[in-house]
Amino acid sequence: MGELANGGEADVPPRIDTLVSWAVAHGATLHPAVDVYDDAQTGLSFRVKPSAQRPLQPFEPVVRLPTSLALSYLNALADEGPRRFARAFLADAPPHVVGRLFLAKEYLAGTDSFWWPYIQALPQPLEPERWALPPFWPADEAELLEGTNLEASIDKIRRDVEREWTEARELLRQHGDDELSGKALTATLYQWAYCVFSSRSFRAGLVLSEAQLRRLPEGVAVDDFSVLMPLLDVGNHDMTTEVRWDVDDASQTCDFRVGKAHVAGEQIFNNYSMKTNAELLLGYGFMVPPTPDLHNDYTHLRKRTAATPVASDEYLISLRPLSDPSSLLGRSKQTLRFDPATPVLGAFRHVPPDMAWDIFCTLTPPAQRERLMPAAEGGGDDARRDSFVAGRVVGEGRLYLEQTVAVIQHEVLQELERLDETDVEVVGGDWHLLTGNQKLALDYRERCRQVLENTLSAMSQDELLNDVAEEQ
Incomplete structure (x- = not known):
């Protein structure tokens, strides 16, 4: 040492x-x-x-x-210190916002901050090219992600962070915090604090002691904030x-x-948990390159639901068949588990089996599924799912199978059309003039395109579906 x-x-x-x-x-x-x-x-x-x-x-x-x-929300609860927050402010502000504001205060304190040796090692607020995540890229860089499945998330994060910043400044003003309620808490400083926590923080329950967690006020849960761990x-x-x-x-x-x-x-290496390249780019600013043994390229498709979307409301379309050993993340995210020995229809090899089954269940009520696909005694829906993704259906059931594939194909084509409509062509000799973020965005676009094209190619080559089309 x-x-x-x-x-x-x-x-x-x-x-x-x-x-x-x-x-x-x-x-x-x-x-x-x-x-x-x-x-x-x-x-x-x-x-x-x-x-x-x-x-x-x-x-x-x-x-x-x-x-x-x-460094986290917990430090802002301290009753002593020159940069303490008013108790009324802490009661009104969300814990994750308080943590970011505490980091901003410590940055503004310079060498007087206990955490200055850590903060000075971070990318600095006035160097956005070193820390800005896609929601805060300059417009000419961010526009290259339009038409991808990151566009909506980028817009939501940008709006949420702007709202938090505006509301925080008003709360600080109401509670007499002259340091941050004035010009010091700029939009850029708050964006910087957001990006630092997004790209470097840990879940509180994983890295803090029981004694620290017992200090949480009533009504604040352990997952309501995250924690920065210097050096670690x-x-x-x-x-x-x-x-x-x-x-x-x-x-x-x-x-x-x-x-x-x-x-x-x-x-x-550390392990930030199972995250697709879309999630890594959005929350950390980088992507994992594919190798023969592992790939991380998936397109996120949202389920059709009226509720506020959560992670489980997404399907992951994979660059390679989900049965491929390199599709580690895709298999880990499947909510329905199938017998590994079940052969999967070519049209479903790049999509999670639960997506195909969910669509089929939307098209058919339970009584009809039982009639279309009688299961062996004791098999129930598990056996029906295996039979369906393997294409073991007959008669009218084959028509619903074709409809299910058509729905998936339509969704994938829509994603591809959005990419085409917003596509950007870079003349070969001008590549060196692009910024690092522009190159990253174009790389991501190409990865999305490859996922979608591979999926459509597998569908078009499916022999069973071609047989169904010929019969009709």
């Missing part, structure tokens, strides 16, 4: 050296074989030192962080990595552990 604080093997900017030294001075420990370095592809990262004499063993603590270094948040994302955040209530610390061995020079 001392080597890193003094430069050592790791070639890191002084701002990171400052962060690590501060964290260590306040009780944090970095595994002796681990340092922080600047990776060409992933930026600041953990790794096993190239000079390490032995591998980092599975679940050895990579970082041990005192939970007192965390250096780890980059790998959704195949098994990780743990072990909180020790006795020592008031949180350990970051990874469930595999790492050799000298190898990067140590």
